[in-house]
Amino acid sequence: MTALLEVEGLNSGYGRLQVLHDFSVAVEQSTITAVLGANGAGKSTMLKSLSGLVRPTSGKVVFDGEDITKLPVEALIQRGFTHVPEGGGVIPELTVEENLRLGGLWRTGPSAAKTTADAIDEVYDLFERLRERRTFHGHQLSGGERQMLALGRALVAKPKMVLLDEPSLGLAPPIVARIMALLRDLRDQQGLTVLLVEQNVGSALGIADEGVVISVGKVVTRGPAADLQSDVKLRHAYLGF
Amino acid sequence: MNVLRSSTLLRNLAATAIFLVIGFLAVYSVDEYTAGTVAKLALYICAALGLTVLVGGNGQISLGHAALMAIGAYTMAKFLPSRTDDFGQVSIGVIVVGLILAIAVTTLVGAVIGVAAARLRGPYLAGATLALGVAVPGVTTYFHDTFNGEQGLPIPVPRLPASLESAGWTIGHVVALIAIACAAVALLLMANLKRSAVGRHLAAVRDHEISAQLCGLSVPREQVRAFAFSAATAGVGGGLLGLVIQGANPHSFGLVLSLSVLGAVVIGGLGSLRGAIWGSIVVVYLDLILKDELKVDPNAPAAAYGLLLIVVMLAMPGGIQGLLTRLGGRLPRRSAQPQGGN
Amino acid sequence: MERFILFTVNGFAFGAIYASVALALVIIWRATRVLNFAQGAQAVASAYVAWSVTDATGSFWLGVLAALVSGLVIGALVQLTVFRKAESMPHLNAVIVGVGLLILIQAVLGMAYSVETTRTIDAAFSSSKWQVAGTPLVSPQDVFVLGSVLLVMAGIGYLMAKTPVGLRMRAAAFAPDTARLMGVKVSRMLTLGWAVAGLAGAVAAILVVPTSAELTPQVMDGVFVLGFTAAVVGGLDSLVGAVVGGLGVGLVLSYTSGYLSSDLLYPAALVLLIVILLVKPEGLFSAAQARRV
Numbered sequence: 001m002t003a004l005l006e007v008e009g010l011n012s013g014y015g016r017l018q019v020l021h022d023f024s025v026a027v028e029q030s031t032i033t034a035v036l037g038a039n040g041a042g043k044s045t046m047l048k049s050l051s052g053l054v055r056p057t058s059g060k061v062v063f064d065g066e067d068i069t070k071l072p073v074e075a076l077i078q079r080g081f082t083h084v085p086e087g088g089g090v091i092p093e094l095t096v097e098e099n100l101r102l103g104g105l106w107r108t109g110p111s112a113a114k115t116t117a118d119a120i121d122e123v124y125d126l127f128e129r130l131r132e133r134r135t136f137h138g139h140q141l142s143g144g145e146r147q148m149l150a151l152g153r154a155l156v157a158k159p160k161m162v163l164l165d166e167p168s169l170g171l172a173p174p175i176v177a178r179i180m181a182l183l184r185d186l187r188d189q190q191g192l193t194v195l196l197v198e199q200n201v202g203s204a205l206g207i208a209d210e211g212v213v214i215s216v217g218k219v220v221t222r223g224p225a226a227d228l229q230s231d232v233k234l235r236h237a238y239l240g241f
Numbered sequence: 242m243n244v245l246r247s248s249t250l251l252r253n254l255a256a257t258a259i260f261l262v263i264g265f266l267a268v269y270s271v272d273e274y275t276a277g278t279v280a281k282l283a284l285y286i287c288a289a290l291g292l293t294v295l296v297g298g299n300g301q302i303s304l305g306h307a308a309l310m311a312i313g314a315y316t317m318a319k320f321l322p323s324r325t326d327d328f329g330q331v332s333i334g335v336i337v338v339g340l341i342l343a344i345a346v347t348t349l350v351g352a353v354i355g356v357a358a359a360r361l362r363g364p365y366l367a368g369a370t371l372a373l374g375v376a377v378p379g380v381t382t383y384f385h386d387t388f389n390g391e392q393g394l395p396i397p398v399p400r401l402p403a404s405l406e407s408a409g410w411t412i413g414h415v416v417a418l419i420a421i422a423c424a425a426v427a428l429l430l431m432a433n434l435k436r437s438a439v440g441r442h443l444a445a446v447r448d449h450e451i452s453a454q455l456c457g458l459s460v461p462r463e464q465v466r467a468f469a470f471s472a473a474t475a476g477v478g479g480g481l482l483g484l485v486i487q488g489a490n491p492h493s494f495g496l497v498l499s500l501s502v503l504g505a506v507v508i509g510g511l512g513s514l515r516g517a518i519w520g521s522i523v524v525v526y527l528d529l530i531l532k533d534e535l536k537v538d539p540n541a542p543a544a545a546y547g548l549l550l551i552v553v554m555l556a557m558p559g560g561i562q563g564l565l566t567r568l569g570g571r572l573p574r575r576s577a578q579p580q581g582g583n
Numbered sequence: 584m585e586r587f588i589l590f591t592v593n594g595f596a597f598g599a600i601y602a603s604v605a606l607a608l609v610i611i612w613r614a615t616r617v618l619n620f621a622q623g624a625q626a627v628a629s630a631y632v633a634w635s636v637t638d639a640t641g642s643f644w645l646g647v648l649a650a651l652v653s654g655l656v657i658g659a660l661v662q663l664t665v666f667r668k669a670e671s672m673p674h675l676n677a678v679i680v681g682v683g684l685l686i687l688i689q690a691v692l693g694m695a696y697s698v699e700t701t702r703t704i705d706a707a708f709s710s711s712k713w714q715v716a717g718t719p720l721v722s723p724q725d726v727f728v729l730g731s732v733l734l735v736m737a738g739i740g741y742l743m744a745k746t747p748v749g750l751r752m753r754a755a756a757f758a759p760d761t762a763r764l765m766g767v768k769v770s771r772m773l774t775l776g777w778a779v780a781g782l783a784g785a786v787a788a789i790l791v792v793p794t795s796a797e798l799t800p801q802v803m804d805g806v807f808v809l810g811f812t813a814a815v816v817g818g819l820d821s822l823v824g825a826v827v828g829g830l831g832v833g834l835v836l837s838y839t840s841g842y843l844s845s846d847l848l849y850p851a852a853l854v855l856l857i858v859i860l861l862v863k864p865e866g867l868f869s870a871a872q873a874r875r876v
Contacts, residue, residue: 073763074763074764074766075766076766083764089758089760091753091757094753098750101750102754102762105747105765105766300675302678360864364617364618364674365815365860367620371808371811372852372856379846383844500682507683543693547685547688547689548687550679550680551687554672
């Protein structure tokens, strides 16, 4: 049994400030793993350390059998590894269409343009709203539309795995529900693998297969999502509900 | 010693006294040509002291300081000629009055520019002050009757007191003495300013405008103040330069001068008064040694300090003074580390 | 009327040149929040390259080509050697580094090309005006100046707006981290941006030096200030603004120096700059509003 993403003993932080301590996780192909924790627990730093936006001080990240710990950030997308940063990272100065095209820029070869155009079309089928607004600029979108665009852009890359940093942040509950349902569908129908970082514990555990709880940069507990959801003591202690 | 340590004013007075003694000895012991260099150094120090308070102490930048210096020189050129004696010379007293007038006029203009500058940030202010510097020749030509265009206006030389003349002194020595005295006064005032509440207000605005505002400081007011202070010393520096070159003309107060003074400030260490002195020495003597002693290409000094400017900014933003404090093993003074704030 | 036509045509011709400088400044500002004070000096260096090549080969157009290529190369070199580090520093440091580079380039040019020779760059075409019904209108050189700048604008505009490289450049400029996650080699795109800016600057130099008596290291000092004014008028963030700002500043200054006095060129630019900065500091076309969202 080899997981698609295997993280071992990751230590990371900013300068002399260590944020993440000895973090390990294994994410199986076509599953959703939710990393949960309160504000400041080190969730975003963990994701950034996986994709190289923050360089880990030690530890190993293996994706699809390849050690990607030291790869440059820009080399990841062509390996099928994408990271949707907190807030989505939609570029406000670019149009919806241009933002989506960014997801396919890594492709080379004669059929690259066609593949990307088709992928964008699929995203439009998924989010009709984005098709209607294809010429709008990023800053003209609502929060929910921006999150859809961010997710859509990641999908244009046709990734094996998506890292998602708090997709529910600042969104109304119906939109959160829609995004979560979509992630579940993508896993079930297309076999997408997702590492989901969330403060919105209920929604995240609702779709996740596995859960990892971190507090102050350390893993507190892990296990099947259903178990975590029913562990009342854990919820009170670390997740605040 | 303890008294010196505890009292800022006494310490600054002592430093100024040392500066004065060294300066006077330097003037006393050299020939007229070298006295000219000493005068040039002293006037650079004047202008650099104010500019370092503006750039390093308050975080504003000026690429057009020569324009303010020109105002000082033109003020002198307007005031002095009508007060000459039969030999076309003016008494030292009149020159002092002229310099004070130069300070007054440039401070006023500086405050007006400061009002505009307070609304501009970083690169915008840099560009606007550059435009100010470049506009000077056009203004002097357009108002030809007042400024006599490219030719500029003459500035009379000071009269040599008979006692000094018999001691073998020349007019050049007297000009150098005046310049040294001005630099010493500027040093004393700026040193006290930096250690005063006003100086801390300027630094607060430099380090974090919003926090300064939340502490009840008016950001524009502090910025206008900083501009006025720096304009005042630029006015003296300009007036002195006018005395040295015996005239005021747009060419002598061009971009080269603006950037030289800025270079002195940066190389010496932004925000540091002692740094302004080191930097002025570097800029003036680099010029002198490369051009007059080694007789290399006339562009070599500019190339050298252009390069120095880049290297200092990229590799050691504290400049010479920052290097000295680090070598001295002491913690760098906050005020000498304008980059540290953000 | 004849004077009005003359001033208008001159305004457009010079405005196009300011626009070209402004464009260079805007490209770099958008990408790195650095205002490149060495842009004028870099452009002059390209002009010297043009002069040298023309001097050696006798071909004006080879000189122009060399200037354009050198503009690209110098732009890239400047970014790789100096500004890559300065970009991440506070504004003040980057400004001073630019000033240092300005002094350095001018001094090196002064050392490499002795003052004993008088150097000029000819206009590409005749500067005598075509007449329509006895009224002199435009000269072939005017058309060439305006045409080349418009061509450069269109080229850069197309590159930026329509090509994948342009999309990469814009993404790298606006959101470097996101761009990297999308596989964009951000530092390479920034270097490319500086190179393109160098090209725009070189074009300005080739067009403006023929209007000066002589090619000197300082010949672009004033033009740089006017280009900066144009960029600020248009909004430092906007490529379209740079063009419109350039032409607008060109017209205003041409009328001022034409009807009042040519001495007022730079003072008028200063007044214009200050007024714009105080009244509408984000410029007329800036996308700065969008960024705040």
